[in-house]
Amino acid sequence: MSLIRKIPVRPTQSLCVAAALAIVGDASAQTPTALTPNPPPARAPAAGAAVAPITPTAPTPRVHRIRRGPPPPGFAAVTAANAGARAYATPDAYINAVLFYDYEAGRIYTLQTSPRFLTTVLLRPGEKLIAKAAGDTVRWVLGETVQGSGANQQVVVLIKPIRGGLKTNVVLTTDQRTYLLEAVSREGGTYTSAISWNYPQEQMQALAAAQAAQAQSVVAPTLAIDQLHFDYKVEAIHMKPPRWQPLRVFDDGLKTYIQFPVNMAATDAPPLFLVGPGGTAQLVNYRFLNGYYVVDRLVDVAELRLGEKPQQVVRITRTARKG
Template identity: 30%
Template sequence: MKKILLSASLCVMLTTVCFAEEPKAIFQSDDANITASQMVYEYAPESLYHIDTQIGFITDIMLKPGETVQHIAGGDTVQWLVDQATVNGVAHVYIKPLAANIKTNMIISTATHSYRLVLSSTNRFDPIVSWRFSAEEAAVNKKRESLIRSAKGIPQDASIVSDSKKTKKLNFHYRFIKKKNVTEDMIPVSVFDDGIRTYIRMNPSNRYDLPVLYNVDDLEKNKLTLVNYRVKGNMFIADRCFTRARLSFAAKRSLDFVPEK
């Protein structure tokens, strides 16, 4: 069976934006992962889910654990039987058609989600239907990591540095000077180093004006050396530290940054 690809990203060289695939308008049975007799879909709040039902059989709709059904709305409330129960903290909605070859839609609402179903009475049925919530779980994990880092006194930008020993030695004490014709969105959000590399987090709103990075060898003579860097998300990573560096956006647009002593 095909798996829905929710987080596929297209990263273009020297850009800071990744584009995620849009969810489908209608998820079909081929889009589900099947575990035993259970069909598991990726939850998308604005998408519809096509569910096959059959006369004489019950389809079990399993909601997210801990949720409580607040309302069930159906387009056809005459030719369909609907019941519900809660088992071990999981809400179940049971659906059964009373006629063949009929269709309707149904919306099951809880305090946090709306499950939008398109029901068809066919010669086969989906025994169990449930959802996974990958995007929500990722957001929760990110928030949890943020709280842990805050509790440990580790700045958020430190997550880009994989070596825990280097993380303890990060220097965030940088300041920007000599700004020439730069707009607010051109100014990096932060600059820090680990004693070996320098990390420059660009403003995510700046999608197009990507700078050239120079080491300032001699300020009075305006002697500069081009420095190569690689891009990870909206972070520029240079394999060196600086006493003074320059981000040049154009001939007359630049700003320097220096470590504070």
Template identity: 30%
Template sequence: MKIIIQLAIFIAFLTNVVAGDLDKHKAVIYPEPLAHNDKIATFVYKPDYIYKYMGTYEYQSHIKLEQGEKASTIAMGNSSGWEIVHNGNRIFLRPLNKYAKTNMTLITNKRMYQFLLDAKNVDSMDDPAVFFETRFVYPDDISSGFKVLNIQADTEIDFSDPSKYNFNYSYNGPEKIAPVKIFDDGQFTYFEFPERNAEIPAIFYVDSDGYEGLVNYRVQGNYIVVERLSDVFTLRHGTDTICVFNDLTAKEK
């Protein structure tokens, strides 16, 4: 009886996939483009979720996994609609024909991923649907490396001479994880968050190629002090992402 019930559930699941209903399922995660580069997108990894990957005809793109992660098995419902090549932690995909709508299971040396694949026609690579790279971000790694230090510096920030600081910062993203103040002193960058935030988002700097890197930081008074400058920072908490821009350096370039 248990097998019959499981089979019935599986058939119902397949029916939804064929009808296209899975696109609207709450367990489906869609890629989010970076605010400073809309040709690169991110998936936040969650076990037991499905990732919607939309390819574009005439263009190839790739999925970037965690450093050191390698594909061991790639299984597809209908492989005739895609050309797929994997190298290291990157999976290169190119849709071939009208049979691109299918599912894919990716098993690596670290995790298992479930994808819902599809493809569409676009007029040019400027179309917002065209991503050159889709990266996975792993919340477990973020939380383990970016917990707020239980160290409170005794000294407060000296604002007696405001001209020493650059307050020309802006951000793009949800306000619920946004800092209320951002500035730098020419050496370090300061983030102040509202007291209602129980957890501080993870902070990454973004290099000139659009890649995120870890930062060293400390707590000073009400501020998270990131011990570096950057044209762009990325703030992440769960599935929420904010891009912070140093508007002064942007004007100088």
């Protein structure tokens, strides 16, 4: 008779037994036994044997790409305006080594510079420098000096880069105007030696003022007011009046004055002919002063003629004094 007695196991007890068996199994897998011998010990390298170096692997850097969006509003307009405002050197703009620009407000004047060389900026004589500034004051050197004295004293600004491959702008403010410069530096010793300016607009204004003053001094003082004679007939012959037809004609008993419109172009200035009794025409000398032909004699009949086919003719006839 068997002495083994089956003992009933409750479900909760079976779970505990299974867990215990699992723990024992893990321990037996990790603990060496006769069936699972210990692993062989690590073998040390022999004396003098080369050992392969262990090279650490650097982490791969992450590249952050910057996405460039469209330019801001007005960027294209600024670029186009600056490009159109730049003035560049031309061979015929030089007098010896001095580059002359025609000054115009808002114009950007370019100049070439080179390390170890000075570029000289000559302002107008009598013009006073108030301030000078550069966009890059670290790699560009600005200086100033003067030449001459009194009303003819001239300010001289000196510009020099410390190396090639640079670009900056320079602003010069004076008591009369503002100069906008753009400087580029290059190696090799090619540079703008000196720059200065012509002032055509101011020169034209000064010339017009001088001509007006001359006309006043020449015409007005010589007129005998009590002898002025305005009775002249001015008419276009066989055509409508041309745009250059005189506004009026008068004399002072000695000279004849023919006044033209102020907008008469130089190409529209017609020659003056004296017409004799038989209809013969003779060219007469005259001077043009401040919009007037001044003839150093009295004129009975004269004609202003311009062109050939068709020819424009305006006749001037002196009539008797009225009253």
